[in-house]
Amino acid sequence: MAILVVLLPVRADREVFAHVIVGNTAELELADWEDDMRLAQAATIDAFALNIAAQDPNNGRSLDLAFQAANKLQFKLFFSFDYLAQGPWAPDQVTALLARFAPNAAYFKHDGTRPFVSTFEGPGRAADWPAIKHASNAFFVPDWSSADPQxxxxxxxxxxxxxxxxxxxxxxxxxxxxxxxxxxxxxxxxAAKAYMMPVAPWFFTNLPALGKNWLWRGDGLWDRRWGQIAAVRPRFVQILSWNDYGESHYIGPVRAKALGLFAAAGAPADFARGMSHDGWRKLLPFYIAQYKMAGVDGTGLVVAGVDEAVAAYYRPAPALACPSGGTTGNNAAFGEAVVAPEALVEDSVFYAALLNSDEGVAVTVAIGGMVVTGGFARVPAAGRGTPGVYMGSVPFGGNTGDVVVTVARAGREVARADGGRAISTECWGNAQNWNAVAI
Structure with a gap:
């Protein structure tokens, strides 16, 4: 994967993290952790938020390996205590983990001094945190999304x-x-408190033993959301996620040894295996630099130079090619109106091209050798002919086969996205795989 060179003035007081499900890392070795961290560094991610469940017996080994790798590579980590996966954390357990790991050089410190700490849910245990903060000097930014912000x-x-x-x-x-x-x-x-804004590329889950089987709309989400981040300019950003394979929003590599959840949760098929999302990291250095730019909003973007590139994503089969697998569009448990999943997604190849200018540029999408000329439905805020990300899509059009997206200027190829799983009418366990491929 090419590394983009983006020459922008950036601010040191903005950081981007990626959410790591430690429960999916039990089989990882030190080399796997190191590889993940190198990939995150190449994408200019500042730290991993380590989601840890209270009763997970593998926490000790996984955390030891993670911090060993982070110290070797000078990468940063912090804890996100999960209060839902296996029940709430006892305050003394939280304090003990922070006492052990927060002094580590690899633990991410807010403003260089206070250990950064987050959660997944847990507002019902908010009263535990004054004492935890007193003992640890933590800078505490929880996810208490089940309670309204006020x-x-x-x-x-x-x-x-x-x-x-x-x-x-x-x-x-x-x-x-x-x-x-x-x-x-x-x-x-x-109270001048900090906001950590989320960004995710996709969502699909079908894990019957966990009572989970729904899809949310992901078409255009990743690139559009990064534009919103550039406009909102929050203090922190967290990517959901690095390795949550069971919800299909991972941007890290798919490791076969980390996919045991599918069998354990009774999934009809392993819907992450062979479904690379590497393409969603391709433009991250640009997106992150744009967010961190000092004193310039998204409309005043000044880019000194980029390596032009294109990323693309698509689902591996037409929506009606296979039974839905019982998947719903939206989730009634959250008070959402349930619709058929095919109502939320298009049978299209979506692409985002990072260009110095779209002048003289043509985009083609080949599916199984059938070539269609595309265009750009969304352009940078400064308008056509300016540096930034240009987005568009091309329908499947009944075609199946390998997908190749090519960007050319004046007839000369400047960027290409290919190598992902082919589009077909193949079903996964007699059901539709609503996950996406990102190349």
Whole structure:
């Protein structure tokens, strides 16, 4: 994968993290952790947020390996205590883990001094955190998204130093907006507390033993959301996720040894195996630099130079080629209107091209050798002919086979995305695989 060279003035007081499910790392060795961290560094991610469940017997080994790798590579890590996966954390367990690992040079410190700590849910245990913070000097930015922001910011006397939202997906057939982010910003502003904004590329899960089987709209989500991040300019950004294979929003590599969840949760098929999402890291150095730019908003973007590139993503089969697998579009448990999953997704190849200019540029999408000329439906905020990301899509058109997206200028190829799983009418366990391929 090419590394983009983006010459921009960036701010040191903005960071981007990636959410790592430690429960999916039990079989990883030191070399696997090192590889993950090198890939994250190449994507200019600042740290891994290590999601750890309270009763996971593999935490000790996994954390030891993670910190060993991080120290070797000078990468950073911090804890995100999961209060849902296997029950809430006892305060003394949290304090003990922070006492052991926070002094480590690889533990991410806010402003270089206070150990950064987050959660996945747990607002009902907010009262535990004043004592934990007193013992650890933690900078505390929890995800308490099950409580509304105005309530969450005042829990336990306002113990949180900021809030993280897990609301990274649109609930319907419309595109993601920043309305939810605005609610967090409004709640946090009076006390000048920090906001950690989420970004995710996709969502599909079918894990019957966990009672999970739904899809949220992912078409255009990844690139559009990074544009929203550049406009909102939150203090922190967290990518959901690096390795959550069971919800299909991973951007890290698919490791066969880490896919035991599918069998354990009774999945009809292993819907992450062979489904690379590497393409979603391709433009991250640009997106992250754009977010971190000092004193310039998204409309005033100045790019000194980029390596032009194109990324693409698509589902591996037409929506109606296979039975739905019982998957719903949206989730009734969250109060959302349930629709057929095919109502939320298009049978299209989506692409995003990072260009110095679109002047003289042509995009072609080949599916099984059938070539279609595409265009750009979305352009940088500064308009056509300017540096930035240009986005578009081309329908499957009934074609199957290997996918190749080519960007050419004046007839000369400048970027290509290929090598992903072919589009076919093959079913996975007699059901549709609503996951995507990103190249």
């Amino acid at each position: 309530t969450a910011v005042h829990l336990a006397g306002g113990v949180a130093d900021g809030l993280f939202s897990f609301d990274a997906w649109p609930a319907g057939d419309t595109n993601m907006t920043t309305a939810g982010d605005g609610a967090f910003a409004a709640a946090l502003a009076p």
